[in-house]
Amino acid sequence: MSSESKQVIQRMYDAYRRGDIEQILGNLTDDFMWNVPGPAPFAGIRSGRDGMREFFDLMGKTVEVDQFDVNEILSDGDKVVVLGKERSKIRATGSTYESDFAHVWTLRGGRVSHGQVFADTAAAGAAWGESSRERQALTGSLGITHPAFSGRGNPE
DSSP, rough: OOHHHHHHHHHHHHHHTOOHHHHHHTTTTEEEEEOOOSSTOOEEEHHHHHHHHHHHHHHHEEEEEEEEEEEEEEETTTTEEEEEEEEEEEEEOOOEEEEEEEEEEEEEETTTEEEEEOOOOHHHHHTOOOOOHHHHHHOOOOOOOHHHHHHSSOOO
């Protein structure tokens, strides 16, 4: 399964480079969940193919991707981790940010059921014009947005 999972993810990144969003969406389960942290308008948790389509639409309207390099794809069973580097320009501010990233994918039945992004959200926040003071006011003293850690609610 590991090799097959890796191939599915590789095809999705190849499709992304070609701008073939429909092929990416075709690899997702009906209950797909996508989680992108950070200050961007396309950040947050999205579900299903429509949620992922919305993510790509918002991303295309708000950032210009200058660099998107996949450096390594690691797989173990139904888990695939993609390590890479990105550099993007924020259309609204003209600022750029760079970040190494890790994308963690979970597959089920040969399709992708979950995706999680890990990246430098502080660098992205600065490019979006968010100051460290604003980040602290919005997220809590540790800059963590999860309610269980930010003091903004019950994690249940």
